[in-house]
Amino acid sequence: MGKARYFAVLLIGCRWVIIFLGNQLDCLWQILTQCFNTIMNATKRYAIFETFQKINPKPRTELEYSNPFELLIAVILSAQATDISVNKATRKLYPIANTPEAIAALDVEGLKPYIRTIGLFNTKAENVIKTCKALIAEHNSEVPNTREALEALSGVGRKTANVVLNTAFGMPTMAVDTHIFRVSNRTKIAPGKNVLAVEKNLLKFVPKPFLVDAHHWLILHGRYTCLARKPKCQECAISHLCEFKEKTF
Ligand code: SF4
Numbered sequence: 001m002g003k004a005r006y007f008a009v010l011l012i013g014c015r016w017v018i019i020f021l022g023n024q025l026d027c028l029w030q031i032l033t034q035c036f037n038t039i040m041n042a043t044k045r046y047a048i049f050e051t052f053q054k055i056n057p058k059p060r061t062e063l064e065y066s067n068p069f070e071l072l073i074a075v076i077l078s079a080q081a082t083d084i085s086v087n088k089a090t091r092k093l094y095p096i097a098n099t100p101e102a103i104a105a106l107d108v109e110g111l112k113p114y115i116r117t118i119g120l121f122n123t124k125a126e127n128v129i130k131t132c133k134a135l136i137a138e139h140n141s142e143v144p145n146t147r148e149a150l151e152a153l154s155g156v157g158r159k160t161a162n163v164v165l166n167t168a169f170g171m172p173t174m175a176v177d178t179h180i181f182r183v184s185n186r187t188k189i190a191p192g193k194n195v196l197a198v199e200k201n202l203l204k205f206v207p208k209p210f211l212v213d214a215h216h217w218l219i220l221h222g223r224y225t226c227l228a229r230k231p232k233c234q235e236c237a238i239s240h241l242c243e244f245k246e247k248t249f
Contacts, residue, residue: 049210052217059216068143068168076155104132127155145169172211174202179222188243
């Protein structure tokens with residue numbers, strides 16, 4: 001009995017040692033794989049953004065604006081709407097009213113006719129008027145350049161704040177929309193399960209020289225080349241660098 005018990009304890013001990021070593025090896029393997037991927041992808045990522053830069057050295061938003069205030073209002077209006085539809089509306093609105101005071105003076109009902117063709121225009125009209133009043137009351141009619149102050153405005157969430165900080169103030173922020181989310185995941189530039197994870201990974205992985213313009217390059221690439229249903233891989237300038245397994249050739 002004594003020997004049998006000793007043998008059983010020995011067996012259990014060996015099992016734990018094997019499990020422990022197995023876990024360590026697994027961890028080591030994961031670390032090595034991650035290191036390898038990071039090194040490999042860093043080179044590819046650089047090449048991808050270098051390519052974007054060669055094709056389009058000064059990428060711009062397709063929203064039409066002439067100052068930070070016009071941009072802010074256009075971005076609020078662009079939620080779940082196309083830039084084309086927003087531009088059509090602001091081309092009529094801005095010649096009449098393009099300051100917080102002038103738009104606030106229109107009030108909700110006066111603003112609606114200008115933005116009626118944009119989705120969710122009722123809610124957007126209310127948000128725009130509240131934002132204009134807040135800018136007048138709290139920011140001397142200027143658009144604030146901090147995330148905290150921007151996100152405190154009506155109709156301004158993280159994505160809108162990121163667009164304004166990046167486009168109006170040149171900060172290296174990433175406003176992850178549906179296009180950027182898709183391109184980042186397909187190419188493996190900065191994969192992530194949700195928009196916040198992709199945003200954080202882009203900030204971590206996009207090479208510094210390209211950080212400020214990356215947002216526009218990725219949106220334009222998703223909008224015109226890496227289309228949701230049928231990406232145009234044949235005419236894609238980064239197809240040799242993209243790691244998407246289901247390219248359409
Ligand atoms: S190769 Fe295809 S999937 Fe990859 S980025 Fe280009 S269009 Fe998108």
